[in-house]
Amino acid sequence: MHLAAQAGVRYAMENPGSYVHSNIAGLVNLLEVCKNANPQPAIVWASSSSVYGLNNKVPFSERDRTDQPASLYAATKKAGEEIAHTYNHIYGLSLTGLRFFTVYGPWGRPDMAYFFFTRDILKGKTIPIFEGANHRTVARDFTYIDDIVKGCLASLDTAEKSTGSGGKKKGPAQLRVFNLGNTSPVPVTDLVTILERLLKVKAKRKITKLPRNGDVQFTHANISLAQRELGYKPTTDLQTGLKKFVRWYLSYYSGGKKASG
Numbered sequence: 001m002h003l004a005a006q007a008g009v010r011y012a013m014e015n016p017g018s019y020v021h022s023n024i025a026g027l028v029n030l031l032e033v034c035k036n037a038n039p040q041p042a043i044v045w046a047s048s049s050s051v052y053g054l055n056n057k058v059p060f061s062e063r064d065r066t067d068q069p070a071s072l073y074a075a076t077k078k079a080g081e082e083i084a085h086t087y088n089h090i091y092g093l094s095l096t097g098l099r100f101f102t103v104y105g106p107w108g109r110p111d112m113a114y115f116f117f118t119r120d121i122l123k124g125k126t127i128p129i130f131e132g133a134n135h136r137t138v139a140r141d142f143t144y145i146d147d148i149v150k151g152c153l154a155s156l157d158t159a160e161k162s163t164g165s166g167g168k169k170k171g172p173a174q175l176r177v178f179n180l181g182n183t184s185p186v187p188v189t190d191l192v193t194i195l196e197r198l199l200k201v202k203a204k205r206k207i208t209k210l211p212r213n214g215d216v217q218f219t220h221a222n223i224s225l226a227q228r229e230l231g232y233k234p235t236t237d238l239q240t241g242l243k244k245f246v247r248w249y250l251s252y253y254s255g256g257k258k259a260s261g
């Protein structure tokens, strides 16, 4: 399971090299080692919903176009999917890419909106909430970490063996891509309302135009393929997931850094 990456859509404009280094060079390094191994391992790795980019056909299906990335981050994840195709084709590596949709929860990433909104609401700091052109709502298919973990484990359980060894292909191998989302997009303004209720603090909201730095207006996963092939079935709505996150956050940052999970 390969989850190491430079993540985040907006940071790609500040440090583009780190995305090329981790998401492209890092992936190729890993695949080089795997292809030469004997036996070759099967690999499950993290792609991203951001590969759908400017695609506006919703919900996003694995068959939809992914050739219009809106950020360098998305472009490096898309490149990863093409690189996976190459290593599968030439060396018989079994590869599964998982397109994660805005994953959140305890022990999450502090650079993500739900996380720093929580921090800034508690500090009384103003939070910028993006809206699209003509005041259109920005929404995400926020997906809770425990549901994602189940999808990851099911991908590992159903991964077929690689067919090559020692750098030589011996037959066709499995090549898969799955959406792992929640299938229930929620406007970012609703996310903030839920946080306000859970934190019992009113947020200082500043509605701002969606910057042209890679953010897309809307994500929504079609998960029928993952449902069929992996038995993937997310069960956590945003309200329930954020409740668990806030409980963890308050416990983790209340001095002793002891998280109850």
Ligand SMILES: O=C(O)[C@H]1O[C@H](OP(=O)(O)OP(=O)(O)OC[C@H]2O[C@@H](n3ccc(=O)[nH]c3=O)[C@H](O)[C@@H]2O)[C@H](O)[C@@H](O)[C@H]1O
Residues within 6 Å of the ligand: 007, 008, 009, 048, 049, 050, 051, 100, 101, 102, 103, 111, 112, 113, 114, 128, 129, 130, 138, 139, 140, 188, 215
């Ligand atoms: O699924 C993915 O493919 C990606 O998911 C995540 O990206 P995003 O969906 O963009 O999450 P995140 O930054 O938390 O912004 C959430 C929402 O808040 C809005 N947003 C954000 C910042 C802000 O200041 N204001 C705001 O309204 C913003 O417009 C957005 O609507 C991962 O970071 C990324 O690694 C990748 O895996």
